[in-house]
Amino acid sequence: xxxxNNQSTTGIHAGGAATQTNKPQPKYACVVGDxxxxxxxxxxxxxxxxxxxxxxxxxxxxxxxxxxxxxxFSDEQIVDLREGNVFSxxxxxxxxxxxxxxxxxxxxxxxxxxxxxxxxPNQTRESLIRLFGLSAEVEILRxxxxxxxxxxxxxxxxxxxxxxxxxxxxxxxxxKVNNHDVHLVKRRVTGRExxxxxxxxxxxxxxxxxxxRYLLDGSLTPAIGDDEVVTVKDCDSFNCIDxxxxx
Amino acid sequence: MSPEIKPEVxxxxxxxxxxxxxSEVEVTPDPDGGAYVKVSxxxxxxxxxxxxxxCLFRITFQYPFADVYPHYFVDGLQKVSGEPQPQGIHxxxxxxxxxxxxxxxxxxxxxxxxxxxxxxAALKLQKVLDWIRTQ
Numbered sequence: 001x002x003x004x005n006n007q008s009t010t011g012i013h014a015g016g017a018a019t020q021t022n023k024p025q026p027k028y029a030c031v032v033g034d035x036x037x038x039x040x041x042x043x044x045x046x047x048x049x050x051x052x053x054x055x056x057x058x059x060x061x062x063x064x065x066x067x068x069x070x071x072x073f074s075d076e077q078i079v080d081l082r083e084g085n086v087f088s089x090x091x092x093x094x095x096x097x098x099x100x101x102x103x104x105x106x107x108x109x110x111x112x113x114x115x116x117x118x119x120x121p122n123q124t125r126e127s128l129i130r131l132f133g134l135s136a137e138v139e140i141l142r143x144x145x146x147x148x149x150x151x152x153x154x155x156x157x158x159x160x161x162x163x164x165x166x167x168x169x170x171x172x173x174x175x176k177v178n179n180h181d182v183h184l185v186k187r188r189v190t191g192r193e194x195x196x197x198x199x200x201x202x203x204x205x206x207x208x209x210x211x212x213r214y215l216l217d218g219s220l221t222p223a224i225g226d227d228e229v230v231t232v233k234d235c236d237s238f239n240c241i242d243x244x245x246x247x
Numbered sequence: 248m249s250p251e252i253k254p255e256v257x258x259x260x261x262x263x264x265x266x267x268x269x270s271e272v273e274v275t276p277d278p279d280g281g282a283y284v285k286v287s288x289x290x291x292x293x294x295x296x297x298x299x300x301x302c303l304f305r306i307t308f309q310y311p312f313a314d315v316y317p318h319y320f321v322d323g324l325q326k327v328s329g330e331p332q333p334q335g336i337h338x339x340x341x342x343x344x345x346x347x348x349x350x351x352x353x354x355x356x357x358x359x360x361x362x363x364x365x366x367x368a369a370l371k372l373q374k375v376l377d378w379i380r381t382q
Contacts, residue, residue, distance in 0.1 A: 178365045210374060218265025220369060223377045241366050244374055246335040247316070247357035 024146035026163025029115075030085035031108040032061075036115050038165075043080050046073035049087065059089040060097070066119045067103030072096065082161035086117060109158075111140065111166045114187050114231055121160035125152045128166070132187070133233035139169040175236040177203050188231050191224035195240060205240045212239045253280040256306045259315075259368040260284060266369040275344060280308035283344045286372065292380045296325050302372060303342050303351065311363040315371045320379075322350035333382040354379060 028039045032053035039052065046061040061079070063071040064086040072090065073079055074097040084105020108115045109128060116131050123131070125140050134140075141149040142158070143165045152158055158166070173184045177198040184197055195207045211224045214237045224230055224238075252260070252274070263284060264272050273285040285303040292298060300321040307313050319342040325332075332338060340353035356375050358366055 210377075212370060212373060217268065218262070219268055220266040220373050222373070222380075239365060239367075239370055241362065241370055241374070242358065242360045244356040244371075244378065245359050247355040 024144035024148070027143045027145055027165040028081050028085070028163070029108070029110050029165050030081055030087060031115055031117075032087045033089060036108070036110055036113065039081060042082050043078050045075065046077050046079050047075035049079060050075070050089065053087075053089075055089050058092055060092050060095050062088045062090050062095065064088060064106045065101045065103040066106060067101070069101045069103065071101050071105075072098050085164070107160050107164065109160070109164045109166065112168045112171075112187060123158045123160070125154060125156050125158060128158055134168065134187070135172050135174075135234055138171055141167040141169065143167045173232055173236075174234055175232055175238060177238045177240055178205065184232055187233070188229050190226060191228050191230070192226040194224070194230075194232075194238060195226075198238075198240065203240070206242075209240045209242050212241075213237065214239065250276070250278065250280045252276050252282050253308050253310075256281050256308065256310050259306050259310055262367055262369040263372065266373065277305065277307070277345060281306050281310065284368070289376060290380075291320065291324075291376065292382070294327055294382070295379075296327050297321060300324065302375070303344070303349070304368075304372070306368050310368065311366065312361075314358045314361050314366075315368045316357050317353050317355045318372070318375045319349075319351035319353055322352055324352040336379070336382070 028042050029036055030039055030049060032049065037053050039049065050059060050061050061073045063084050065071065072095045077097065084107060086106035086108050104119050106117050106119060107121055108117055109123065111128065111132055114132065118131065128140060129136060129138065140152045142152060142163050143149055149167055171185050171187060173187060175182050175184060177194065180203045182198045182201050182203060191211045192207065195205060195209065195211055198205055199207060213221045213224060215221065260272065260274055260282065263286060267286055270289060271287040275283040277283060283303060283305050285301055287301045289300055289302050290298060291300050303319040304315055306315055324338060335355050337353040337355065340351060341348040342351040354375055356378055358371065
């Protein structure tokens, strides 16, 4: 907890006005079209969100709710990410702004650039660990606009509207490669990083081998490319075998 | 009467069934304790005609110490573009199943550095599929 920071922090925070405050502001992010985008503050126009997510003038922003009816925003409407930060886009010609929805908005918690959806704004450190499939030994920190982030203690609440952008330390994900334990230090890794970690930890493979993942039902994924990013969790199982030759 | 399929071969077939849950897997024992395995409904790529095929291969009694190779696909497989077949794809090369020839296209991808501890028939099939899908 950044209780000893006596330096003022100037920043654009909720409401959009620059203020002097001693309290670091949480970071914000939103999911648009299944991709995570950092956002500068909690309240911002729908147009700003569309622009930062790379969408042009032909689209409108639609907030996803836990039901069939979603909320469509006009460009100038102010969107509060603390009320829901999961969006899709729709063709402007097909959708008119509406603000009527009785269902709760979907919420995306982000931990070290991975995100998961929930309708429950009242998470705890432990519920997030289970939601993200993390090891119980990790440290989770609330990510502030400051070099000093806040470690979230055991059992502590992680309420959505107080900042849902988080970091993880001591990730220690244990997977298997060719039935050997391999420890990875981050959740989103490339195929090459998995192989390099396995080689470094004594698995008898080479980085040029082909990497596959077995899913829980025993089915196989296609080969994981060296630059392909996959999200791993404890107990994921990979096989890594040599290339074939034309005969 | 054909000998029973060896446990190692049976285990390889079980793994294939799990690895390809949406495919039918037909098994024909060979005379030596191995088996011919035909996996249906495999997408091989829209660059080919047809884009979907079965794949037939033999797991010999020496498995896992012998390579599973070659692999056979539907007869007459052609590139939609009309380009020549890539090296390793042999059209009009029938598959012999217990002495009976079946029209097929042979794909010849050999594991010259086979590791019996890790190289399974299911993984070999996936490697072959991944390769043919990039041709």
